[in-house]
Amino acid sequence: MGADNGNKSITTPDPQAILEHADVGIIQLDWDLRLAYANARAADILEESRESLVGRMLQDVVPGEVFRGISHALKRCMKEKGSVTFETSCPRPAERWYGCRCTISEQGYTLVIQDILERKRAEKILRKSEEDYRYLFESSIDGILLTTPDGRISAANPAACRMLGRTEQEIIREGRNGILDTSDPKLEPLLNERNRTGRARGELTFRRRDGSTFPADTSTSIMTDSEGHVRSSVLFRDITELKSSQDSLRKMNEMLERKVEERTGSLEKAGRLMKDQKELLQTIIDSIPVIITLWSPSGKLKLVNRAFEQVTGWSAQDAAHMDILAAAFPDPAYRKSVIRKVARAKAAWDEFEMLTRSGRTLIISWAAVGLSDGTRVGIGIDITGRRKMEKDIIRLAAAIEQTGDGIDITNLDGVIEYVNPALEKITGYSREELVGESVSSLPGFLAGSDECVLYDRVRKDGRPWSGRQARKKKSGEVIDVNVTISPVRDESGQIISTVSITRDITREIRLQEQLSQNQKLEAMGTLAGGIAHDLKNMLTPIVINSEIALMDLEDDHPARVLLEEIMQAARMGTDLVSQIVTFSRRSMQEKKPVAIGPVVREAVDFLRSALPSTIEIRQQLPGGDAVVMADSTRIKQVMINLGSNAGYAMREKGGELDIILTRDDVSEQEAERISPDLKAGTYVRIMVRDTGEGMDGPTMQRIFEPFFTTKKQGEGSGMGLSVVHGIVKEHQGAISVWSRPGRGSTFSVWLPVVKEGDRGRRTGAKSGRVETRSSRYGL
Numbered sequence: 001m002g003a004d005n006g007n008k009s010i011t012t013p014d015p016q017a018i019l020e021h022a023d024v025g026i027i028q029l030d031w032d033l034r035l036a037y038a039n040a041r042a043a044d045i046l047e048e049s050r051e052s053l054v055g056r057m058l059q060d061v062v063p064g065e066v067f068r069g070i071s072h073a074l075k076r077c078m079k080e081k082g083s084v085t086f087e088t089s090c091p092r093p094a095e096r097w098y099g100c101r102c103t104i105s106e107q108g109y110t111l112v113i114q115d116i117l118e119r120k121r122a123e124k125i126l127r128k129s130e131e132d133y134r135y136l137f138e139s140s141i142d143g144i145l146l147t148t149p150d151g152r153i154s155a156a157n158p159a160a161c162r163m164l165g166r167t168e169q170e171i172i173r174e175g176r177n178g179i180l181d182t183s184d185p186k187l188e189p190l191l192n193e194r195n196r197t198g199r200a201r202g203e204l205t206f207r208r209r210d211g212s213t214f215p216a217d218t219s220t221s222i223m224t225d226s227e228g229h230v231r232s233s234v235l236f237r238d239i240t241e242l243k244s245s246q247d248s249l250r251k252m253n254e255m256l257e258r259k260v261e262e263r264t265g266s267l268e269k270a271g272r273l274m275k276d277q278k279e280l281l282q283t284i285i286d287s288i289p290v291i292i293t294l295w296s297p298s299g300k301l302k303l304v305n306r307a308f309e310q311v312t313g314w315s316a317q318d319a320a321h322m323d324i325l326a327a328a329f330p331d332p333a334y335r336k337s338v339i340r341k342v343a344r345a346k347a348a349w350d351e352f353e354m355l356t357r358s359g360r361t362l363i364i365s366w367a368a369v370g371l372s373d374g375t376r377v378g379i380g381i382d383i384t385g386r387r388k389m390e391k392d393i394i395r396l397a398a399a400i401e402q403t404g405d406g407i408d409i410t411n412l413d414g415v416i417e418y419v420n421p422a423l424e425k426i427t428g429y430s431r432e433e434l435v436g437e438s439v440s441s442l443p444g445f446l447a448g449s450d451e452c453v454l455y456d457r458v459r460k461d462g463r464p465w466s467g468r469q470a471r472k473k474k475s476g477e478v479i480d481v482n483v484t485i486s487p488v489r490d491e492s493g494q495i496i497s498t499v500s501i502t503r504d505i506t507r508e509i510r511l512q513e514q515l516s517q518n519q520k521l522e523a524m525g526t527l528a529g530g531i532a533h534d535l536k537n538m539l540t541p542i543v544i545n546s547e548i549a550l551m552d553l554e555d556d557h558p559a560r561v562l563l564e565e566i567m568q569a570a571r572m573g574t575d576l577v578s579q580i581v582t583f584s585r586r587s588m589q590e591k592k593p594v595a596i597g598p599v600v601r602e603a604v605d606f607l608r609s610a611l612p613s614t615i616e617i618r619q620q621l622p623g624g625d626a627v628v629m630a631d632s633t634r635i636k637q638v639m640i641n642l643g644s645n646a647g648y649a650m651r652e653k654g655g656e657l658d659i660i661l662t663r664d665d666v667s668e669q670e671a672e673r674i675s676p677d678l679k680a681g682t683y684v685r686i687m688v689r690d691t692g693e694g695m696d697g698p699t700m701q702r703i704f705e706p707f708f709t710t711k712k713q714g715e716g717s718g719m720g721l722s723v724v725h726g727i728v729k730e731h732q733g734a735i736s737v738w739s740r741p742g743r744g745s746t747f748s749v750w751l752p753v754v755k756e757g758d759r760g761r762r763t764g765a766k767s768g769r770v771e772t773r774s775s776r777y778g779l
């Protein structure tokens with residue numbers, strides 16, 4: 001139809017013609033889902049004639065799966081009062097995919113249908129292509145980098161990380177200028193070529209993390225991704241070994257070319273054809289990132305790929321002219337076993353140890369496939385690195401399990417996930433008691449330290465923390481430990497847990513305290529010895545002149561009393577000087593083999609008479625037959641000083657005084673715990689134990705210092721224990737003390753036992769006689 005409008009004619013389009021020529025199927029359904037109309041495209045999609053479609057029910061026209069999809073969409077269309085677009089498929093008898101859109105009209109439903117099978121197949125192929133690309137990217141032995149044309153790097157595959165000696169994040173951070181030798185004159189022309197043509201290939205020099213460089217065959221191209229962004233890719237391969245063999249390979253090729261040229265025309269043509277076929281095959285198998293070998297039915301190696309050359313060190317020419325099996329498996333018995341397994345030509349993987357050309361041993365996972373003509377194809381994968389990593393992990397786990405430092409790993413919630421045996425020993429808790437528990441649920445072990453705060457600080461700051469802490473073991477014993485808490489990060493740098501290393505330093509601290517105390521006493525002894533020498537020089541004239549003056553005076557002379565007081569004070573000063581000399585160990589007293597039992601008994605007898613009856617004295621002397629090299633008078637002085645101090649501590653309430661004499665074998669560890677300068681060996685141990693007032697820690701730190709006393713003024717000089725310390729040290733022994741306020745004190749004296757064969761030699765005595773009784777002594 002048309003209408004006259006001046007000289008122009010406008011044709012009104014025919015709607016029916018539009019429907020008939022539409023490139024999508026259009027179907028009109030009545031409310032009972034009966035086909036009232038179908039255009040030509042709908043008939044083609046449903047593979048029916050238009051005449052046979054009209055008047056039939058929809059469920060009789062389309063497969064059941066498709067009908068159910070359309071029916072469900074029509075219900076949605078009725079409910080939502082609008083159009084519904086959906087896709088549906090039918091896998092049988094032949095795969096079908098339909099894209100549909102249904103709307104409501106006055107007469108019923110309008111269904112627009114498209115055959116989208118090809119699109120679905122294309123999508124499936126695209127997904128498969130993407131999976132294949134990702135597999136090739138990750139497993140390729142060539143380094144692959146995804147970059148932008150300006151040099152920024154967005155991704156690197158494992159082979160690139162391995163060749164460059166860097167992690168992927170380090171490569172991304174460094175960028176192109178960080179991994180390439182920018183002074184390489186070939187770099188700029190190659191980049192210009194890529195910018196001009198979209199792709200380029202050449203040899204470039206790459207730089208590893210340690211600064212070393214290597215040549216690489218490099219291919220790069222520019223592409224546009226699905227979002228329209230310009231990207232570039234770089235594929236490179238380390239050709240260090242290849243370049244070293246290029247000269248010999250080139251010479252060999254030149255020689256082969258000369259021989260080929262000497263052949264007749266037919267042979268020349270056949271040779272060129274074979275050469276082309278070989279190069280094609282070689283190119284194909286060289287692109288495979290695993291070892292490929294081709295063996296003739298007679299067992300001769302016919303072909304190897306580039307991966308074989310890179311892994312074994314033997315070139316294709318070497319493989320063709322030598323017994324590779326004999327070189328790779330020098331042990332005849334082992335080589336025979338390998339050949340037997342390979343000859344089976346089954347697609348099953350075996351592991352072999354083989355030698356490379358350089359003498360390095362590799363672990364190869366190998367499979368062989370037999371062809372119909374008897375030829376065998378061998379496939380090998382170098383798993384040496386993987387096996388080494390597994391061994392390293394096992395060795396690391398064993399080291400952690402066997403180290404003397406306690407190690408625990410906690411997750412981000414503070415829950416303990418692992419503890420090693422050393423930590424069990426240090427804490428007294430078993431692994432079952434610790435693993436799965438929160439750090440905050442073990443307050444006894446933390447002994448008051450705010451461990452949770454430390455773990456939270458380490459996780460928040462991302463930095464290790466170390467310091468010294470006091471910890472309480474399960475038994476209640478408080479120990480000193482050095483603790484280091486460090487964050488553990490994953491490959492992306494995220495903190496995933498914390499590791500804590502705990503070292504028990506209680507013994508070291510105690511040794512340091514003992515050594516410091518000994519050094520202080522040594523210094524004080526040196527000072528005291530010098531003072532005693534000067535005092536003795538000053539007191540001697542006073543004593544002598546006082547005695548002479550008293551001899552010249554009558555008994556009733558008024559100055560006699562004053563001189564006697566001077567004489568008494570001078571003698572007291574002389575006695576104090578003697579004690580100072582004893583403490584400083586400057587006296588030269590003769591020592592001889594002494595049976596220690598009688599000496600201790602005499603001292604105990606004296607204490608019985610000297611101490612009040614409210615103190616019960618008990619003695620146990622199982623080690624009384626031991627012999628020590630000593631001055632018996634000095635040993636009795638030690639016993640009496642210790643007993644007198646014990647009596648003073650029990651002066652008000654009385655108590656019990658135990659004197660115990662034993663003979664002990666002291667190991668190096670025990671000797672070091674007792675005193676830093678005590679040697680391992682056999683010792684007499686004299687214990688003086690009381691039930692008196694006891695002492696606190698600060699008091700025990702000073703008890704051996706000269707002139708230090710807890711007694712009231714006039715009750716003691718503070719030299720008693722200083723003299724004891726000096727006498728014991730003079731006898732190459734040691735003294736230790738244990739005490740708690742209200743629980744009494746125990747002093748232990750260790751004196752080295754004289755061996756039977758050493759008695760006469762050490763004393764120089766005529767008969768080696770042992771002294772069993774000593775001379776008089778006094779306090």
